[in-house]
Amino acid sequence: MARPRTILHVDMDAFYASVEQLDRPECRGRPVVVGADPRGGRGRGVGAACSYEARAVGIHSALPIGRAWQRCPDAVFLRPRMDRYAEISRRVFAVFGRYTDRVEPLSIDEAFLDLTGTERLLGPARAAARRLKDEIRREVGLVASVGLAPNKFLAKVASDLDKPDGFVVVRPGEEAAFLAPLPVRRLWGVGPRTAAALERLGMRSVGDLARWRRDDLRARFGELGDRVWALSRGIDDRPVEPGGAPRSVGAEHTFEEDATDPDAVRRTLLRLADKVAARLRRAGRVAGGVTLKLRDGRFRTVTRAARLAAPTDVGADLYAAALGLLGAVPSWRTGRPVRLVGIAATRLAPRTAAAGGQLDLFAPAPDGRRRAVALAVDRVHDRFGSRALRRAVHVADEDG
Amino acid sequence: MRIRIPQKTFSDVLTRAQAILDRKSPRPILEHVLLEAFEGSVRVSTTDLRVSLTQRVGAEIDQPGSVALPGRKLHEIIREMPKGDVVLEMKENRWVTLTAGKGEFHLPGSDPDEFPTMPSPPDRFLQLGTASFRTMLEKTLFASSNDESRMYLCGVYIRSLQNDAGEPVLRMVATDGHRLNLIDRPVDTEIDIFRDGMILPKKGLSELRSLLETEDDQFDIASGDGKVFTRFDGVDMALTLIDGTFPNYEQVVPPVSPNPLVVPREEFIQGLRRVSLLSDQDTHSVILEATGDEAIITAMNPMFGDAREVIEAPHDGEPIRIAFNAAYFLEALKSLDGEKVLVSVGESLAPCLVQSEADPRYLCVVMPMRID
Numbered sequence: 001m002a003r004p005r006t007i008l009h010v011d012m013d014a015f016y017a018s019v020e021q022l023d024r025p026e027c028r029g030r031p032v033v034v035g036a037d038p039r040g041g042r043g044r045g046v047g048a049a050c051s052y053e054a055r056a057v058g059i060h061s062a063l064p065i066g067r068a069w070q071r072c073p074d075a076v077f078l079r080p081r082m083d084r085y086a087e088i089s090r091r092v093f094a095v096f097g098r099y100t101d102r103v104e105p106l107s108i109d110e111a112f113l114d115l116t117g118t119e120r121l122l123g124p125a126r127a128a129a130r131r132l133k134d135e136i137r138r139e140v141g142l143v144a145s146v147g148l149a150p151n152k153f154l155a156k157v158a159s160d161l162d163k164p165d166g167f168v169v170v171r172p173g174e175e176a177a178f179l180a181p182l183p184v185r186r187l188w189g190v191g192p193r194t195a196a197a198l199e200r201l202g203m204r205s206v207g208d209l210a211r212w213r214r215d216d217l218r219a220r221f222g223e224l225g226d227r228v229w230a231l232s233r234g235i236d237d238r239p240v241e242p243g244g245a246p247r248s249v250g251a252e253h254t255f256e257e258d259a260t261d262p263d264a265v266r267r268t269l270l271r272l273a274d275k276v277a278a279r280l281r282r283a284g285r286v287a288g289g290v291t292l293k294l295r296d297g298r299f300r301t302v303t304r305a306a307r308l309a310a311p312t313d314v315g316a317d318l319y320a321a322a323l324g325l326l327g328a329v330p331s332w333r334t335g336r337p338v339r340l341v342g343i344a345a346t347r348l349a350p351r352t353a354a355a356g357g358q359l360d361l362f363a364p365a366p367d368g369r370r371r372a373v374a375l376a377v378d379r380v381h382d383r384f385g386s387r388a389l390r391r392a393v394h395v396a397d398e399d400g
Numbered sequence: 401m402r403i404r405i406p407q408k409t410f411s412d413v414l415t416r417a418q419a420i421l422d423r424k425s426p427r428p429i430l431e432h433v434l435l436e437a438f439e440g441s442v443r444v445s446t447t448d449l450r451v452s453l454t455q456r457v458g459a460e461i462d463q464p465g466s467v468a469l470p471g472r473k474l475h476e477i478i479r480e481m482p483k484g485d486v487v488l489e490m491k492e493n494r495w496v497t498l499t500a501g502k503g504e505f506h507l508p509g510s511d512p513d514e515f516p517t518m519p520s521p522p523d524r525f526l527q528l529g530t531a532s533f534r535t536m537l538e539k540t541l542f543a544s545s546n547d548e549s550r551m552y553l554c555g556v557y558i559r560s561l562q563n564d565a566g567e568p569v570l571r572m573v574a575t576d577g578h579r580l581n582l583i584d585r586p587v588d589t590e591i592d593i594f595r596d597g598m599i600l601p602k603k604g605l606s607e608l609r610s611l612l613e614t615e616d617d618q619f620d621i622a623s624g625d626g627k628v629f630t631r632f633d634g635v636d637m638a639l640t641l642i643d644g645t646f647p648n649y650e651q652v653v654p655p656v657s658p659n660p661l662v663v664p665r666e667e668f669i670q671g672l673r674r675v676s677l678l679s680d681q682d683t684h685s686v687i688l689e690a691t692g693d694e695a696i697i698t699a700m701n702p703m704f705g706d707a708r709e710v711i712e713a714p715h716d717g718e719p720i721r722i723a724f725n726a727a728y729f730l731e732a733l734k735s736l737d738g739e740k741v742l743v744s745v746g747e748s749l750a751p752c753l754v755q756s757e758a759d760p761r762y763l764c765v766v767m768p769m770r771i772d
Contacts, residue, residue: 321550359768
């Protein structure tokens, strides 16, 4: 069992509009709408952001700007100044950086912070979160809503619960009780249609849903059922992923005619693995896992995933792992024609972090000659294009 | 179909069957057990297509017949039933009623014809010694991998060969790429079916190992059609060989050092257990250092603190300093017998050999970790 985490979700209140009110004291306390030109009620764009004063008179961010103008001609209508918002955002994120380097930006004004294990350094998480919120107000002059919880999902729900100027803490053990009274729409992945379907089964609140058995939810809603079951109990083990880096890098290929030649499928898989590996090298990342995707002629798709013994950014390693997975796919074993094959590199990590750790008995020493070859190939491709140098097995393939 | 069977017998059979069941199969029938009632006995079959298990047990058969039932549920129900006889009766539409004491349960059955055909064993079996085979499995199975991207590591490699002294031995090797266990045991003559070497799946072998916990001296084994068949005490098993080439394990087994580190096994285990409490939670990395008469195990964890323990261990060679996963080392030490273990360490990043003074034919190889 993993130790409990301490995750903070920070969301700036009415960010664009607040920055404008900060820069233009005359706008403070007035409805401010940042967005398209209202053109005297005839404007066709929408408002990108509205101050809380604007929200009080029924203007919201998705409202056509012309309608907003009709509802409140006295509001201050401003065009967005993205450079200025980015500058303020950097100052807000600089405050985050004083607390932890595990910051996952969600957008210009919103981020997850992983404060797990910072107690010795920063003191109790609750006090640290309060301090962070105060520092943003004092140093940047803006108000943030903050949610502190054992995981990302709860932290986000918490920060949203008491907006603006919110500060909501969910302590470990209180997850289910915290969620129970909330409407099911709060659950990530539950849109209006799912909410309606849930309500027909008598589930209005998260608490209603939490009383259902996992198997029954899965039987009715498939994978989504599994997910909402977990979320309704406040279970969410997604890590905070700093840098907003991609979770996976993948490539796939659909055959013009369903492929019946296993060698052709393998060749294509190798080409895709090389392509994915080149993208990893370019991004300075290594893969700790591989996912294989195979769709047969009858549109049945299977995916298989595996962890790699040693993180890699070399195509041959990804290919070897994918080939191993391929052998475990029943439709492949029975020789069914293949419509689509794909490969994705997963569990990505910065290359430097992968150094050190467990060595493998059989894997060639990391950073061996194969990687040097791959880097040389990258350089050739950069200069002369990707068709200038190919594996011999791909020369005969049309789309190689 | 109507049978009467003692609860304990049925429960034991289903516990074993349950270990083979596919847990998340795209084919629901593979989550079923097939029950076939004949004159005087019931045959209970399960398969995940790689490993198939058929058990025959005595029962009172009021009416023969067959049905496939959801395996996990059936097991859970029978396990909880009171001691005494269970009556299983198939009603309309393959609904099955289970009665014991005052309880009555209904389970929907499936068409037995949907159940995959169980592989049929060859005519000729040969006999192997139970105790030795079980010991070999116990000392290797835990080192095999669960990583399906390297299927060829997800089992035990079994081969019959002549050792360096020209004696026929049966050899088992298992590795997950980070550690490797190799054991040789003498046999009277080379065993034909293992002459070319084969990889057998972990799941089936684990089951075989528990079946071999018995008083009987011998069990039957045969091979054919890409499978190995075992027959034992009313239980037939078929294991599909794992496709693929087992890695060249011989080249990664280091030679025994001329001056290995000699460590008291039990103390080493206790020390490692304690020190590893403060090892990094992800890597379980601990450092082993040895000079003169002492071996020192240390662990460091920036969040939780550090630990150090000294063990008396005579050592004549070069000073040693390596890092390794404490869990791999502990498992190896626990599987060894005897009071003293010999640890042969080569270069800092080369594989490390651990063996018992008492048994030179059982080798544990542990790949170290990098020291930053």
